[in-house]
Amino acid sequence: MVRHSPGPVGAGGGGTIARLSNLAVVAQVWTPTKSGPGSATGALDDVQVYDEALSTDDVAYLYSNPGSPLSSVTSPPFDEWATTNITNIDAGADATFDGNPDGDPFGNGLEWILGGDPLGFDSLADLLGFTGDSTTGLTFTFTREDDSEGEAALAVDFSNDLFDTDNHTSTVPAASDTVGGVTYTIEENGSAPDDITATIPAGNAVDGRLFGRLRGTQN
Ligand SMILES: [Ca+2]
Ligand SMILES: [Ca+2]
Ligand SMILES: [Ca+2]
Ligand SMILES: [Ca+2]
Numbered sequence: 001m002v003r004h005s006p007g008p009v010g011a012g013g014g015g016t017i018a019r020l021s022n023l024a025v026v027a028q029v030w031t032p033t034k035s036g037p038g039s040a041t042g043a044l045d046d047v048q049v050y051d052e053a054l055s056t057d058d059v060a061y062l063y064s065n066p067g068s069p070l071s072s073v074t075s076p077p078f079d080e081w082a083t084t085n086i087t088n089i090d091a092g093a094d095a096t097f098d099g100n101p102d103g104d105p106f107g108n109g110l111e112w113i114l115g116g117d118p119l120g121f122d123s124l125a126d127l128l129g130f131t132g133d134s135t136t137g138l139t140f141t142f143t144r145e146d147d148s149e150g151e152a153a154l155a156v157d158f159s160n161d162l163f164d165t166d167n168h169t170s171t172v173p174a175a176s177d178t179v180g181g182v183t184y185t186i187e188e189n190g191s192a193p194d195d196i197t198a199t200i201p202a203g204n205a206v207d208g209r210l211f212g213r214l215r216g217t218q219n
Helices: 056-063 077-087 110-114 146-150
Strands: 129-133 135-145 151-161 167-171 178-179 184-185 194-198 211-218
Touching: 077 110, 077 146, 110 151, 110 211, 135 146, 135 151, 135 167, 135 211, 146 151, 151 194
Parallel strands: none
Antiparallel strands: 129 135, 135 194, 151 167, 151 211, 178 184, 184 194
């Protein structure tokens, strides 16, 4: 957006939002003539116009790369996915990360990460494989969308009292590892979704009880 003020450019005053068709390319540097509260130090020498709102990441990029325009303005991965897979299909549906318009066991965030359909019922077994018991350990198998790794965290929680007082949380790592007592085997599969196996060892069971769950949170 470009703000045009009649007269000298400076602090205060009225002005109008210029129509893009009324703008001409100019080479100009504006240097503030006042200092103190309400004024800036430096020169305004880089004006860029975009036809949609910039994200925090976009602004950070522009700040770090003076004079370099964004090659394309992109939304965060979840917002893009939610627009394409929820809002553009059903504008009234809850498209938030924790929303669950199809009423299945998975909120939108987990549908995105695990590859579900946010507007179609997925059973637990559709997106989350589960084997084992308290004597062999519990094993989950699932997939993970690569785009989600920078914006959301997956966690495996386990407990021996149905998440009453004995709660343990393990964040799913980027690559195969053991984290917080849970062993992960992760196949990256290039840019295709990762194949992940998470095993909660039987040694975590107490009196034959071991419960586990998978949880997604937006960073
Ligand atoms: Ca859902
Ligand atoms: Ca679903
Ligand atoms: Ca990955
Ligand atoms: Ca991958």
